[in-house]
Amino acid sequence: MRLAFMGTPDFAVPSLAELIASGHEVAAVYSQPPRPKGRGQQLTPSPVHAFAETMGLPVFTPDSMKSAEAIQTFRSLAVDAACVVAYGQILKLEVLEAPRLGCFNLHGSLLPRWRGAAPIQRAIMAGDRQTGVQIMRMSEGLDEGPILLSEVLDIRSDDTAATL
Structure with a gap:
């Protein structure tokens, strides 16, 4: 299937890895924007963001999935389903209904x-x-x-x- 993955912390990384290993096409990964971390307060990507980049996957980090632009970008992916694991944002109905089969959350x-x-x-x-x-x-x-x-x-x- 053609999937979008939405997740942020370490807890979500194994799920993304499993989807990739299972042969699904991960069209995009969504994660929270990089945040300041450490003594130098360097902007640091989330664990999911960093892992997705090592796998060569496109990563989107919108401040809010409620903006018209973020929703339109998500819709344009034309995915079969979205897999959500500790993403950190509540998704509007327009996002939940965009994938052909819907959005699925691992809680x-x-x-x-x-x-x-x-x-x-x-x-x-x-x-x-x-x-x-x-x-x-x-x-x-x-x-x-x-x-x-x-x-x-x-x-x-x-x-x-x-x-x-």
């Missing part, structure tokens, strides 16, 4: 327990014994839409966000 918790940002960290901090990941077809609400696949994981007492 790092079992919904609806931990919607929004940092669901893995929140599950650990709350002392949850289990968490998981879910893939959903995205709708307009935050972490809403029909859930298509779930995987449950036990949280070990020594787990950190990175190990989990």
Whole structure:
């Protein structure tokens, strides 16, 4: 399939790598704009952005996917589907409906327990014994839409966000 990938942190990189390895055509990668980092406050691309560049993929980093220009650019890609993993922006209906098959989100918790940002960290901090990941077809609400696949994981007492 012809796909767009939308993600930002380290958590999203394995999903992008898997899509590439599976033989799908990744037409574009969207990530948050580079941010100042370190003592020198050098603009640094996100982990997804950096990985996509090493793979030779085109990367888009709009400040907002709500602008008419960003939406038109996304539509012009004519993708079959968009895969979203911790992108960091809420997508408007025009974006969600642009791909032929829709937009699909991999969320790092079992919904609806931990919607929004940092669901893995929140599950650990709350002392949850289990968490998981879910893939959903995205709708307009935050972490809403029909859930298509779930995987449950036990949280070990020594787990950190990175190990989990």
